[in-house]
Amino acid sequence: xxxxxxxxxxxxxxxxxxxxxxxxxxxxxxxxxxxxxxxxxxxxxxxxxxxxxxxxxxxxxxxxxxxxxxxxxxxxxxxxxxxxxxxxxxxxxxxxxxxxxxxxxxxxxxxxxxxxxxxxxxxxxxxxxxxxxxxxxxxxxxxxxxxxxxxxxxxxxxxxxxxxxxxxxxxxxxxxxxxxxxxxxxxxxxxxxxxxxxxxxxxxxxxxxxxxxxxxxxxxxxxxxxxxxxxxxxxxxxxxxxxxxxxxxxxxxxxxxxxxxxxxxxxxxxxxxxxxxxxxxxxxxxxxxxxxxxxxxxxxxxxxxxxxxxxxxxxxxxxxxxxxxxxxxxxxxxxxxxxxxxxxxxxxxxxxxxxxxxxxxxxxxxxxxxxxxxxxxxxxxxxxxxxxxxxxxxxxxxxxxxxxxxxxxxxxxx
Numbered sequence: 449x450x451x452x453x454x455x456x457x458x459x460x461x462x463x464x465x466x467x468x469x470x471x472x473x474x475x476x477x478x479x480x481x482x483x484x485x486x487x488x489x490x491x492x493x494x495x496x497x498x499x500x501x502x503x504x505x506x507x508x509x510x511x512x513x514x515x516x517x518x519x520x521x522x523x524x525x526x527x528x529x530x531x532x533x534x535x536x537x538x539x540x541x542x543x544x545x546x547x548x549x550x551x552x553x554x555x556x557x558x559x560x561x562x563x564x565x566x567x568x569x570x571x572x573x574x575x576x577x578x579x580x581x582x583x584x585x586x587x588x589x590x591x592x593x594x595x596x597x598x599x600x601x602x603x604x605x606x607x608x609x610x611x612x613x614x615x616x617x618x619x620x621x622x623x624x625x626x627x628x629x630x631x632x633x634x635x636x637x638x639x640x641x642x643x644x645x646x647x648x649x650x651x652x653x654x655x656x657x658x659x660x661x662x663x664x665x666x667x668x669x670x671x672x673x674x675x676x677x678x679x680x681x682x683x684x685x686x687x688x689x690x691x692x693x694x695x696x697x698x699x700x701x702x703x704x705x706x707x708x709x710x711x712x713x714x715x716x717x718x719x720x721x722x723x724x725x726x727x728x729x730x731x732x733x734x735x736x737x738x739x740x741x742x743x744x745x746x747x748x749x750x751x752x753x754x755x756x757x758x759x760x761x762x763x764x765x766x767x768x769x770x771x772x773x774x775x776x777x778x779x780x781x782x783x784x785x786x787x788x789x790x791x792x793x794x795x796x797x798x799x800x801x802x803x804x805x806x807x808x809x810x811x812x813x814x815x816x817x818x819x820x821x822x823x824x825x826x827x828x829x830x831x832x833x834x835x836x837x838x839x840x841x842x843x844x845x846x847x848x849x850x851x852x853x854x855x856x857x858x859x860x861x862x
Contacts, residue, residue, distance in 0.1 A: 478506055479508070479767045480764075481510070481535060481760075481764050481771070482533035483510065483511045483771070484512050484537065485512075485513055486514065487514055489513065489537065491787060492787035493511055494511070495784055496780055496784070497511060499780070500771055504770070507767045507770075509771060512533070519537070532552060534757050534760050534765070535757070535772060537588075537753075537755075538585060538752070538754075538755050539750065540585075540750055540752075541823025541824045542824065542826050543823055544579070544753065545579040549580070552757065553755045553756060554756040554765065555582040555758075556577075556582075557582050559769065565583075569793045570791075570793035570795070572590060572793065572813045573751060573793025574587065576750065576751035576819065577751055584753075585753030585754055586773060587751050587752075587776070589751070589752040589792055589793075590752075590792070590793045591718070591751075592716065592747045592748065592791070592810075593715065593716045593748040593749070593820070594714070594715075594738055594812055595738055596712065596715055596734070596735050597609070597711055597733065598705065598733060599732050601623075601628060601708060601711045605623070607622060609734070609736045610739055611739055612741055613739050613740065616739050628709065628711050629704060629709060629710040630688045630711055631644075631713065632710035634696040634701045635693045636694070636696055637698065638833075639822050642821055642833065642837065643714045643820075645821075645833075645837045646821040647738040647740065648676045649673065651739075651740040652672040652673075652676050657670075657672060661673070662821070662825060664862055668851055668854035668858050669851045669855035670851060674850075677840045678847040680837065680841065681840050681841065701713050705733075706726070706728050714738070716809075719805070720803040724802055730804060731804060736808070737812040744815035744816050745815040746818045750819060750823050754775065754776075776794055777794070778796045785800075791810060821833060832853070832854060836850040839853075
């Protein structure tokens with residue numbers, strides 16, 4: 449994933465009753481299941497496996513780790529050769545939907561109904577795992593994005609937290625007029641610029657049209673898309689972003705915020721911990737969702753989950769579900785908070801005081817969520833989305849040309 453910063457778990461739902469959700473594997477049977485995760489996740493899963501096996505000595509879990517790209521490629525190869533593991537880490541959106549789309553993952557809808565998951569997981573955590581109505585994985589971590597801002601700068605200039613798109617523009621204009629860069633942004637690789645493009649598109653298109661655009665059910669050669677790129681270019685020309693940001697590394701955007709030369713960044717729940725790890729006083733930084741002028745107001749979000757192989761032998765399937773639920777239980781999250789990143793969509797644990805903005809981020813999701821664009825679009829279209837926005841920023845494309853460019857790409861993909 450893009451952000452490497454680890455964030456302590458923030459959880460909101462009660463402890464899972466595994467005996468209700470899935471039959472316990474008989475102690476008389478020895479069951480071995482394979483688990484594939486990323487190579488920076490082994491520290492999290494090793495103690496979970498140790499504790500699980502201590503309670504279930506008849507179950508052995510073999511963990512295998514890979515790099516992010518190696519994991520994605522390995523899963524696709526395994527899917528094509530019918531050698532998928534019993535259980536694997538995955539993201540939501542187009543990255544995770546390939547597996548339920550091709551009938552490879554267990555539909556967990558029945559488990560959710562019997563186990564009352566709606567009382568134990570955040571609604572957003574469940575919804576973001578869904579593909580075509582089925583719950584395609586057990587949610588582990590959840591992220592929503594929004595604007596972190598320097599409260600002291602806002603106070604000094606008499607600025608209020610904006611609640612409308614127009615108010616956000618007024619705030620940025622005031623900041624710029626007072627010699628402060630409104631938003632620190634690193635455009636290298638495209639995905640950080642994408643956060644603004646998708647939010648502006650949500651404003652101009654509205655939720656229904658935006659969702660149809662993302663699903664390629666609507667032409668991208670659309671007035672709302674043209675307005676989006678025109679507004680993005682306007683903000684660039686007004687220097688609401690730093691000059692030359694298009695080549696800046698996203699990892700550096702925190703520096704101007706720390707120095708007070710920039711007032712805002714668009715980040716996720718990991719940013720509280722980033723500031724904590726950098727020994728920056730995060731109590732002077734607040735959070736608000738990007739105002740889109742739609743009610744309810746959705747926020748860009750994504751989920752990480754554990755998916756389960758559908759055609760595994762029954763005893764292996766049951767053991768895999770049992771471990772996935774164990775790994776996302778309140779008991780384990782509370783025991784090993786340092787190993788859970790971002791927001792864990794499980795109810796029952798109060799957010800730690802050293803992460804002051806995460807509760808506001810959780811609250812922002814109450815208005816609804818949409819899948820972050822680089823996971824919502826097919827990966828071929830993601831590269832075209834980046835190309836279009838970057839060319840608008842650089843003045844290579846007009847907004848109209850960018851809209852036509854994306855529609856041509858969408859038509860070829862269709």
